[in-house]
Amino acid sequence: MNEKDILAALTQVFHDVFDDDDIVLTAHTTADDIDGWDSQAHVLLIVAAEQRFGIKFRTAELESLKNVGHFVQLIQTKLEGR
Amino acid sequence: MEQLPWLPPHPDLGAAISQTKRMDDPLARLTEAIRLAGYRRDFILTARLDKLVTTGLAEHAAAARLTPLRVALLSSHTMDHLLPAIRVAGLQRRLALSLYVAPYGMYRQALLADDPALNAFAPQLVVLALDARDAPLQVPLQASPAEVEAAVRERVDELRLLWRRARERYAAQVVQQTLVPADPPLFGSFEALVPASPLALIERLNTAIRDAAREDGVLLLDLAWQAAGYGSGLADPVRWHQAKQLISPSLSPLYGDQLARVVAAATGLSRKCLVLDLDNTLWGGVVGDDGVDGIQLGQGSASGEAFLAFQRYAVQLARRGVILAVCSKNDLEVAEAAFAHREMAIERSAVAAFVANWDDKAGNLRRIASLLDIGLDSLVFVDDNPAERDIVRRELPEVAVPELPEDVADYPARLAAAGYFEAASFTADDAGRGRSYALNAERKAALSQASDMDGYLRGLDMVLRATRIGAAERVRSTQLINKTNQFNLTTRRYTEAEMARIADDPRAIALALRLEDKFGDNGLISVVLARPDAAIDTDELLIDSWLMSCRVLGRQVEVAVLEVLAAAAQAAGWRALVGEYRPTERNGMVAEHYPRLGFQQRPAPMGAEREASFWRYELASRAPLNHFIQVQA
Secondary structure, rough: OOOOHHHHHHHHHHHHHHHOOOOOOOOOOOHHHHHOOHHHHHHHHHHHHHHHHHOOHHHHHHHHOOOOOHHHHHHHHHHHOO | OOOOOOOOOOHHHHHHHHHHHHOOHHHHHHHHHHHHHOOOOOOOHHHHHHHHHOOOOOHHOOOOOOEEEEEEEEOOOOOOHHHHHHHHHHOOOOOOEEEOOOOOOOOHHHHHHOOOOHHOOOOOEEEOOOOOOOOOOOOOOOOOHHHHHHHHHHHHHHHHHHHHHHHHHHHEEEEEEEOOOOOOOOOHHHHHHHHOHHHHHHHHHHHHHHHHHHHHEEEEOHHHHHHHHHHHHHHHHHHHHHHHHOHHHHHEEEHHHHHHHHHHHHHHOOOOOEEEOOEHHHHHHHOOHOOOOEOOOOOHHHHHHHHHHHHHHHHHHHHOOOOOEEEEEEOEEEEHHHHHOOOOOOOHHHHHEEEEEEOOHHHHHHHHHOOOOOOOOHHEEEOHHHHHHHHHHHHHHOOOOOOOOHHHHHHHHHHHHOOOOOOOOOOOHOOOHHHHHHHHHHHHHHHHOOHHHHHHHHHHHHHEEEEOOOOOHHHHHHHHHHHHOOOOOOOEEEEEEEEOOHHHOOOOOOEEEEEEOEEEEEEEEEEEEOOOOOOOOEEEEEEEEEEOHHHHHHHHHHHHHHHHHHHHHHHOOOOEEEEEEEEEEEEOOOOOOOOOOOOEOOOOOOOOOOOOOOEEEEEEOOOOOOOEEEEEO
């Protein structure tokens, strides 16, 4: 999967978790840009992304997520490392 | 990991949810959400389903035939991410749950320090969801068994204090979650030989919690026993360190279901009857084609043993009070003849309703429900044939129809995992229920032989025993109150604690009634709660609840019950009884109950429900009552 595919799939994950099909993600999107993206929703996003991509994030990686671009890169690294 | 495998898969649940979301009518949306909650779903779809009903659930609960219930979750781990799954699992069991979550880790304060928010919520059920990391026992690793015992005692006593608070303050039913070991063993297999090792401590604590719960009438959410079903989604250290979650969000549908089934059991909404298909469900092969000797059942082949094991599981369920029924496409004689097979574990006489014909199964399931006087929502239908399962689900959405594994060897585990028959109590009456349904069949046969009704009733030699409800009768009486829908004048549901509060009032008359006849003991068949009420005159006694098991319908039992109640009320100095009828969708059969017994309609008191009607029975001028029952009060 390239970055574009991952972003598209991740967008679908956001749509499902927030039950909102109008969310548009870019590499620069952060928690501040999306209504309801609090610490609880963050865990849901992580677990939903793990389920969608078949990967598992490490504890340390979860703390360093800054924005959607970073999220996509991390997923890509994980997918390549499989 | 696949969750809720007993629920059927939906071809595209996500799209169905999106479509439902666009519905304008909130009741239609709720009704559709209840239907969709019956499909297999992961945590994301479950949360989306929950969002469909976040508004309007309370207002439309009655119209959607849901029982509203307030549940407080007091927890030592984060629960917020589990709420959608708990509510959706509630919908699936016809419960409209409103949930209150105490701030994380504040479960003691919530109960001990008079929390105003919790007081305002007034929970009917309190869940203490604790985990093994909370308040670890302070004993050194080398502690003796006696020291461990003392520490366990102290901890359990603290829990019992919390339980008592919940009951005294809110008359709430308490559900205690058992502790799931969070940390790996220190000693390996030697662990249990060290009394104060972490796993040995938790195991000892769980045992003590279970014993205390049994004594105190507290229900368990036995997560420790269910842990295997959660795999690594339980006590995942990553989720714990990140968000203090004991249960991973991905496992929330399973947790929600397990909690909701305990809540449903406490509310009398568990299912009651296991309806079994025959060919290729109870034995291998088709008895009509292969003959009784040709079917696979019992020792000699692996698959024959697997069918036998499933039959034995059904027999065990019957022994704990689940009613057995048969629904099969077969000639009746052929189907019944199969029960003469020497390896058959289920006896023909243990089957309370036996329907074998060539009609459609939906119609036959309706017939079974009516034969047994129970609702369709009390039935679980097990059939190996996916097409039959599909038709029944479509025709009768109230009936639970589990998806089944390929191999019958896995049927018992699947039925157990689905939790249809979750219990809130177990009494001797439950153990004898199968027998009592069989007896009823004999009574029906006797009725068809008796030339006249009076002769039949006289010949039954009925004896009604009335007891004031005390500790001994409380469990069974509460159970009957919560599961009786048809012969129930007010359909008020009470927890054991609420029941104790009403019955222990010295001015109240709370009666548990048992009926024996020449065929045997019917057990507890009726409950009447009468109490003074500020809204009516001071010399009037309000019949708060009057309900009766449909098993003894048409035998004038209610007439004899009135005689007992009237005599007790008159002896206590009351001038009149006041009966109340609150119509529901299920209790139409008692709409004329009070006028039939000679009550006169009276104006409704202040604050009564609009649909309710009120009836007065003058005690001094009462006429003698006619029935054929010997009364022992």
